[in-house]
């Protein structure tokens with residue numbers, strides 16, 4: 597019931613969030629050219645937040661610079677993606693740079709170079725590990741998604757439209773795994789009911805964002821399952837288990853896929869009956885491995901943090917240097933610790 601309890605916000609917290617929303621809007625109002633960027637390998641929440649913000653900013657008569665090197669095909673349904681900035685970045689100095697869903701300055705993806713050139717910087721996020729790296733930080737760690745935080749700003753400004761509501765819905769659906777994970781709170785549903793009032797195509801958005809996979813993603817899932825290993829979860833009794841899977845670049849080459857084709861793989865691993873923690877590891881470079889943790893009840897944010905990453909209590913990630921076995925050992929050690937061994 598964690599999601600529910602964290603949403604029973606005190607009056608003081610509600611006031612603080614309202615003040616932050618108002619401050620964000622004041623800052624946006626004063627800027628003209630506004631750069632919008634998400635984290636590297638942008639997910640559905642990052643893309644949706646940037647697209648919703650781009651539509652909102654355009655609606656205010658300002659110039660949004662929607663910064664992605666490319667928006668993955670699976671997010672084609674998100675309105676606002678047509679505003680993608682395709683010009684060169686040299687010589688561009690925005691009045692304001694807003695980083696979305698980005699828990700760490702070093703994780704800003706495409707367009708990161710503009711962060712230091714911008715007159716002012718803002719950080720809108722929901723990662724508990726976010727250190728607040730911008731001039732102005734609006735971080736609500738109790739929110740389901742960055743889109744949920746952004747909703748507060750756009751709603752306060754009276755800027756909601758059907759397109760913006762669709763983009764925000766897409767981000768919420770993505771980050772809550774369709775209202776199922778425990779980041780989902782009462783406020784998530786309250787906001788969603790407001791979004792539905794705009795007549796958004798919610799079935800279609802859900803299908804595209806959650807349920808539709810490319811052939812390559814299916815092969816990615818197959819590989820993740822094939823390589824998976826199940827261990828008894830230390831510190832837990834009975835049938836509780838930990839599941840992990842390690843994929844090398846060689847594995848990907850043989851399957852004809854890339855690291856972009858593992859969307860949802862770690863969540864799928866956690867769906868094993870009895871599994872309390874899942875680890876998905878893939879090779880990102882010769883000596884570089886990306887580790888994703890998902891758990892049902894352990895705090896994997898600390899596990900990822902101990903390896904230089906971060907994230908949420910039930911979903912976190914990091915990157916480590918070393919070979920395949922070293923990466924696996926580091927991940928397992930951190931996971932065992934998270935399980936309270």
Ligand SMILES: [Mn+2]
Pocket residue numbers: 641642697722740741742771
């Ligand atoms: Mn997010």
